[in-house]
Amino acid sequence: MWRVSLVIVFGAFVSMLDTSLVNVGLDSIRNALGATLDAVQWVASAYLIALAVSLPLCGWLGRKVGVGRLWLAAFGAFTVASGLCALAGDIGWLVVLRVLQGISAGLLVPAGQTILGQAVGPKRLGRVMSILGIAVSSGPAIGPAIGGLLLHSLSWHWLFLINLPVGVIGIALGLRYVPRGDRGAVSRLDWTGLVLVSAGLPLFVYGVTMIGEKVTLASVSVLMPLLAGLAGLLAFGFRAWRRAGPLVNLRLFQDRVYAAGSVATLFTGAAMFGAMLLFPLYFQLLRGADVITTGLSLFSLGIGTTLVMPISGWLTDRYGGGIVSLWGNGFTVLTTVPFAFLGADTAAVTLQILLFLRGIALALSAVPAGTAAYAAVRREDLPDATTTVNILQRVGGAVGGALVAVILAQALPEDAEHAFRTTFWWLTGASVVAVGSATWLWLAQRAARADRPIATVVPVAK
Structure with a gap:
């Protein structure tokens, strides 16, 4: 089991690392x-868009x-795509190859979660998912530092050759x-769905991301993809709920624990990815740090996550993901509020302790909610469960990142210190919402345990 877990971590780590490394x-x-600045941004x-495109197909392909x-x-x-990216001779080919790289990366995390879930069962799911969670959370955090160190002495090609x-x-x-997994009987691929x-998921993610860049909903480049993406997602959800053999089984949401765990993952993802965007900017814009210094300054965040993540997994298996996620999100609120009062001259030691x-807090909040959702479904439903939860986490991350970017961009021209304080208050509010969703998950798990029939021992007559 642990060998399989550590192997799966390779894929999760490298795919998440690439989101920030490049x-x-x-x-x-x-x-x-x-290349022009507009063109290179598409790298x-x-x-990121290709990551979102491949997610819905993961469950069907896994069963197939x-x-x-x-x-x-x-x-x-x-x-292979990474090696080809390093050989790209112009920006057009590099963007095309990044699409291939993103599509394959988008399959690695949910497929790995399904492998682990089917291998260990619900009773030990928290412990093995916590190992995977280290890779998912630490990859984007250390990416800037690794990228900066590579570029300090090597060419850009090594961003992919690594x-x-x-x-x-x-x-x-x-x-x-x-394990290769079982080939199951699957319905015909729902091409319409x-x-x-x-189309709907990447358009929605792109539209939300553009809000952070344009800082307005009035722009056609923001409003059109946002509305088109939302319409596509709603149409897909309506079709999947009514159709026999859908691309993704949304009827899993009829289970209250799965529904609560999925929603908690959505809001926890928004708070988590919003913070991942905000903290590097805090060091770069407010404290004047370069890329390498910023990456090294965030190492304490990764160390705290790495040390406590296995404990978080054990607690999830022992007490349930709801209560662990609730305490984790509550601790996230407590560790976010101090940043709303700190200025540019705060001592580095204080910042490292807080990070x-x-x-x-991140270790206690990020993984338990998703683990609770996976543990609530049958083994054969895990491909659909991991696909849906990862989609929700991706959407939550895009919304959280856009929220942080919009608030910071609006206040930054006036006063940088005030801008970051305001944004940290908003991030605190997002964490409070995550506390509410974790509370729902905790209550849903309590209710589910109360509804279980109590086994009785009937004495056998001699």
């Missing part, structure tokens, strides 16, 4: 390839070919240890 090198790529945007085979194929495609040895090792171990969600404590 962003550091956009300016170097622009200069090397002679990052195309990857076996989730282990899907994971291996996705990891192989990601590794994935090759990790990919080769991960695939080799996966061929040996990862696939088109609706594959370490926030890393602990």
